[in-house]
Amino acid sequence: MNDSTENPVDDGTADAGHSHWVGQPHATDEPAVITAAEADAAAISTTKHPLGTPGKRFDRWSPFMIGMAGAAGVIVTVGFARLLVDARDALVLVVAAMFLAIGIEPVVSWMTRHRVRRGVAVTIVFVCVLAGLAGFLAAAITPLIDQGRALIDHAPDQLRHLEQTYPIVRSTSERLHLDEKLQQGITTDTSWTGGLLGAGKVVFGAITSAVILSVLTAYFSANFPALRASVYRFFPHARRPRAILIGDAIFAKVGGYVLGNLLISLITAVLTFIWLLTFDVPFALVLSVLVAVLDLIPLIGSTLAGVIIAVVALTVSLPVSLATVGFFVFLRLVEDYLLAPKIMGRTVQVPAVVTVVAVLLGGALLGIVGALLAIPVAAAALLLIKELLFPRLDRMTDESGDTPIAST
Known part of the structure; x- marks a missing residue:
């Protein structure tokens, strides 16, 4: 030496x-x-290796190492599952913020292509959204609260009116005990202290979640190119080009769906509000907002909203209720065959059966957020299956592995 x-x-x-x-x-x-x-x-200890050169590796296939690896795998899996359960609410906000960032990405990318800095483009989008939301709340918050309170307070009277007017409603109400259930739901926890503290807790939680969601969405959107590049760095060099093509296709599907679904929901709510005002259906503003929220849930949401509004319209008259049913059927056809193809095009191609199953599973796992995110997740999964799994299954070979077998 x-x-x-x-x-x-x-x-x-x-x-x-x-x-x-x-x-x-x-x-x-x-x-x-x-x-x-x-x-x-x-x-x-040398200049090249101050801490010495690595020694001989442990025998990974020894019984001790296999047992340790198995035990460590079980511990890590259980710990990770427990972490997901404990951090469920925070993870829902993170996932929702990421989907919203992907949803506004087409608008932000369009602005950046027209020589607007990305940070400025994100700021413009957020300012426009917040300004529209603030304008709506400033104009509608008072009647929205008044109508919502009146809808709850007068629900028993409206139900009794329906029972007196329509015998079928009375028989159904008696069989299902709707009077008792409705009264119990209204009077539950309506004491002054419980109601005030409960309302304050709900409002504070909603405001906190909205602020966190907005901040995360702005961060993800402003740093989307860097996040996108970091995700693609996890793929091997040989597979990275195809991963970029598939990943960008998924981003385009999710972005088109989120942005298009929000726009369609807004259009549906406006048309519903005009219809309810035309026929003097009570609580028009509250019911229109309900339609906007429920219409975000594919297939099931608009149907549920139509049933609720048809029942409320029944307090006006039976012809108005039947006309409202026809209006929602027509609105559904317009949404499926006119608005969705024009706004979202063919960005999201999910069969109806898969849509229903995805919405049900998403709602069962994560509530309304899961139902909202179910369709873009299903679209991404179908794209991955179509591009990765099916081609691999179609490349059938014989036992030697050299001669392809013709598909039957």
Whole structure:
């Protein structure tokens, strides 16, 4: 070891491999085996490898290592599942913010292509959304609260009116005990203290979640190119180009769906509001907002909204209720065959059966947020299956692995 690159390093290590900065003063009665090991440590510490070269790897297939790996895998899996359960609410906000960021990405990308800085483009989008929301609340918050309170307070009277007017409603109400259930739902926790504290807790939680969601969405949107590049870095070099093509196709599907679904929901709510005002159906504003929210849920949402509004319209007259049913059927056809193809085009192609199953599973797992995110997730999953799984299954080979078998 006369080569200069093999001389012991003098950067904090003392004679015989013992550091000047650890365990001083050096014990004089140190065991001989430790002294010999420190001498060997000084010999293997070089300029190129100050901490020595790695030794022989452990036998990964030894019974001990297999048992340790299995036990560690179980512990990590259980811990990760517990972490997901405990952080469920926070993860829902993160996932929702990511989907919203992907949803506004087409608008932000369009603005950046027209020489607007990305940060400025995100700011413009958020300012426009917040201004529209603030304008709506400023104009409608008072009648919205009044109508919502009146809808709840007069619900028993409206039900009794329907029972007196329509015998079929009375028989159904008696069989299902709708009077008792409705009264119980209204009077539950209506004490002054419980109602005030409960309302305050709900409002505070909603405001907090909205602020967090907005901040996360703005962050994800402003840093979307960097996040996109970081995701693609996890793919091997040989597979990265195809991963980029598939990933960008998924982003385009999700973005087109989120943005298009919001716009369609807004149009549906406006048309519903005009219809309800025309026929003097009570609580028009509250019911229109309900339609806007429920219409975000594919297939099931608009149907549920139509049933609720048809029941409310029944308090006006039976012809108005039947006309309202026809209006929602017509609105559904317009939405499916006119608005959706024009606004979203063919960005999201999910069969109706898959849509229903995805919405049901998403709602069962994550509530209304899961139902809203079910369709873009299903669209992404179908794209991955079509591009990755089906081609692999179609490439059937014989036992030798050389000759392709013709598909039947």
